Amino acid sequence: MKKVLFIVTNLDSGGIENYLLRFLKNYNGFILPSVLCKDGKLGALESEYRQIKNIDIIPFKIGFFDITALYRLKKRMEVEKYDTVVDFGGNFAGLTLWMASLANIKNRIAFYRGSANHFNETFFKLKYNDFVKNMVLKHATSILSNSKAALNFFFKGMNDSRFEIIYNGIDSEKFLITKEDLRNELQIPDNAFVVSHVGRYTKEKNHQTVLNTAFILCEKHEDIYFILCGKGVDTEFKQQVLERKLEKRILLLPFRRDIIKVLNSSDVFFFPSYTEGQPNALIEALIVGLAFVASDIDPIKETIPIEYYDFLISPNDTMAAVKKIELLYKDKELKREFNLSKWAIKNYQSDILFKQFFNKL
The missing domain is CATH 3.40.50.2000 (Glycogen Phosphorylase B;)
Structure with missing residues (x-):
């Protein structure tokens, strides 16, 4: 059974959090899931996530330039020996996937769930955004998105075999x-x-x-x-x-x-x-x-x-x-x-x- 680390912001109800919860319910017992919340908080869906078999829920705050937290994350990855790391943060997955690469995790996935930047586009923020996007391109083994629009926005004109569209699924x-x-x-x-x-x-x-x-x-x-x-x-x-x-x-x-x-x-x-x-x-x-x-x-x-x-x-x-x-x-x-x-x-x-x-x- 594969040991998978999923990285989200928190467990409040939103598109990413509901998607992951539905997925984990669908494959309950088929993987060993860990869910890391990188703002250090959990959220409204915590009780539902805890119903997943063998789940490990980890509040683990990581700031934008938090070298200490990134080092601790790398050490955790080395100890836990995850088979796969999935970060749903789009461009902001760049640093965590870098740590996964340093921890010798072979399967590293960036999942883009939005089709625009969700921050005020100042000069310095855009520079940081470019930096972490380049880290995604360097360290991700797969780059997934739930829409063509997202890949077109973040990687316009690029043709990369790692790109793949996976639309949202709902058990009707x-x-x-x-x-x-x-x-x-x-x-x-x-x-x-x-x-x-x-x-x-x-x-x-x-x-x-x-x-x-x-x-x-x-x-x-x-x-x-x-x-x-x-x-x-x-x-x-x-x-x-x-x-x-x-x-x-x-x-x-x-x-x-x-x-x-x-x-x-x-x-x-x-x-x-x-x-x-x-x-x-x-x-x-x-x-x-x-x-x-x-x-x-x-x-x-x-x-x-x-x-x-x-x-x-x-x-x-x-x-x-x-x-x-x-x-x-x-x-x-x-x-x-x-x-x-x-x-x-x-x-x-x-x-x-x-x-x-x-x-x-």
């Missing part, structure tokens, strides 16, 4: 196991038209456009409701919603594990992100069969069939979002025809896509 049978929704719990009328968004509060998710769209639609139509669900959403936007006296129509929910109930409560999924790797939340909405309005960025174009590009908008174009959602609100037949559930279940089968990743380990 387990995900769709419940038909329950939250309408009764949230006091949403049965005949209401519900628009939902799922994602933790970060600037990349563009929650403000979701809210601005909600304000317009809720004021125009008494039977339109919005659900926004994700860590930090309930606290960050509470005051805006209260000021407009829309707290019964725009429902702000914290992180919760039963996302399927949010989606089962919905008619349309609205997802105007500025940037994504490959959006798990959108794929889940597709599997449920929801109509959607989303941003016209390359990772989202890569996730849906080309015939549905008409429902992609510029991320900040609130009025375009209002028009597209209103079209689905008024045309019930169009909304029904929008169902991409069978297509999504076929294209994002977890057993096939997780096996592709497992084979790299």
Whole structure:
């Protein structure tokens, strides 16, 4: 059984953390997994990770120029004798994979899960980013990504046999196991038209456009409701919603594990992100069969069939979002025809896509 070290930032709920958790559940008992959290903290998913057989969870803080921590990491790798190290940090995997190389670990994987830089691009930060990217190119034995857009952004024009795309996989049978929704719990009328968004509060998710769209639609139509669900959403936007006296129509929910109930409560999924790797939340909405309005960025174009590009908008174009959602609100037949559930279940089968990743380990 292979001994694998997976390196993440922490165990809070996000695309990387949920992907790894699903993968480890899928291959529970087939590998000996260690998960290192390099900000030194764990997170909301810790209890679920601890259900994985033989797992070792390691809070291990590593700073950008933390030579002491890197040395300790190298020593740990030498003692543990991992077969494989996987760092999900994109370019920032460069230093940890260098340590893995020095520790004589033969299989060293950098996994890119975003398609843009997630930092303020100052001169010095960009120089550091170039440095660690070059370390990835020097020390990674495989360079994986969950989208072509990510590889095009970080390695444009490069042709390297180590590059490979592994799309996100979702076990649709387990995900769709419940038909329950939250309408009764949230006091949403049965005949209401519900628009939902799922994602933790970060600037990349563009929650403000979701809210601005909600304000317009809720004021125009008494039977339109919005659900926004994700860590930090309930606290960050509470005051805006209260000021407009829309707290019964725009429902702000914290992180919760039963996302399927949010989606089962919905008619349309609205997802105007500025940037994504490959959006798990959108794929889940597709599997449920929801109509959607989303941003016209390359990772989202890569996730849906080309015939549905008409429902992609510029991320900040609130009025375009209002028009597209209103079209689905008024045309019930169009909304029904929008169902991409069978297509999504076929294209994002977890057993096939997780096996592709497992084979790299």
